[in-house]
Amino acid sequence: MDDRFLRDLKRQPNPDFAARLRATLHTLPANVVRIAPVADLKRWFAVAASIAVVGFVFTLPAVQAGAQAFLDLFRVAQFTGVRFDAERLRNLESSGLNLQTMFGDVEALTTPQEPVSYATAAEAGAAAGVRVRTPAWVPPGYSSTGFVVSSEHAARITASTAGLQALLDALALDDVELPEGLDGQDATVRLPPIVNQTYANGDRMLHVIQSRSPDVSFPAGLDLSKLAYAGLRILGTPQDEAYRMSVTIDWRTTMIVPVPTQAAAYRPINVAGNEGLLIEGFAAGEQRGHSLLMWSAGGQTFAVTGPINGVELLEVAQTLQ
């Protein structure tokens, strides 16, 4: 194919422009990405929020990492991965600390109900209040086994500075300063119903998960950057990186996804125009090569996970209709 006429049109950037831009980048503070004011946090629409979805996928055996306690505080809109050593926290628990109660009191506002199975997407969608999107393509050998809808959940979390400080002390994190006025503050989390459609290929299961965006209410004025820094340090993020992330990320719309240290790779990826997060290369039990892709779009959060590679996951995600 003679495409020289196309290749010949390239040119190097103007050296003055290149030098100017390079100089500009070096002078930019780390927080060039503006952090939205924290005054209006009455409704923290974790847009993509994935509270529900991420909370759910991390309960799947494939991705279970013992991070459940932290997901309640670090939930999203967009996704950013950070390395997370679950073993480190498990060691803390084995030493007698109860991580589930160290963040504060959790009061359930709804009565948990058993998930309900449905045969069709329409039935599952009616139960969940969404139009369930099904993939037009799944890897060869996989076939649908149905839909499971979990009920809506809501909980009120009352923060405990003493519990958090005890955790920080146990981890020897003396660089962390908790936000002023945090103690006793309430956060209310509402998780809409989650639809989990499964596709089986023998004992290999592919999950396509969908939920309306959760709604998290926070007190106005809460310093989310400080809270995020504390969370990142608890997860094991190095001090300098935790600081950069805490001041550059919009914490009203971005969720930190703890990526198990054993996962081979994670990276942002474009899913039909929406930035998602792809985690590849982890194993669950006897099965290797598991991947997880999360993204949000149109006020809903989606995740696809299974023992297939990232390219195939993306293919599944791109064909949702």
Add this chain to the structure above:
Amino acid sequence: MAIEGELSKPLLFGLAAAEPDWDAVYAEQLPRVFNFFRYRLANDAVAEDLTSRTFEKAWAARSRYRRDVAAFSTWLLSIARNVATDHLRAQRPHLPLEAAEEVPAKDTPHDEVARDSDLARLGVLLKQLPQREQELVALKYGAEATNRAIAELTGLSESNVGTILHRVVQTLRRDW
């Protein structure tokens, strides 16, 4: 159930410790991003502006990618694509991009003046193609992305990328 990793911890730690040479990355990636925008929009001044925006966004978030430098160029191009989409959307405030794909482009006076340059001539030809094809050309010939990388960015299969590009190049050659 515990997760069993396929990579040893020492290797992961090694990856984590690898800090890229950002100046070298900048020098390598700048022409690719700049030419992506030139091929996408056929306008050097706009290309410089959007290149700046792309690098500023990437620079601000660079700490997130220190462990995954291999994917840096793909990540950068994904930012560039979004910047281009935002720019194009702003140019067509009353028409969604999806709809714009179906609308044949019409030459403007600016187009006629700009025909003098080959790049502008290409821009006029590209405007007659759907947005997706325009973007594939910019990724392939402007950003020098491989078909595999383009597939990853766009969600198309690698073979589909090759097929579409072959057809587009034939069309462009015919009208060149």
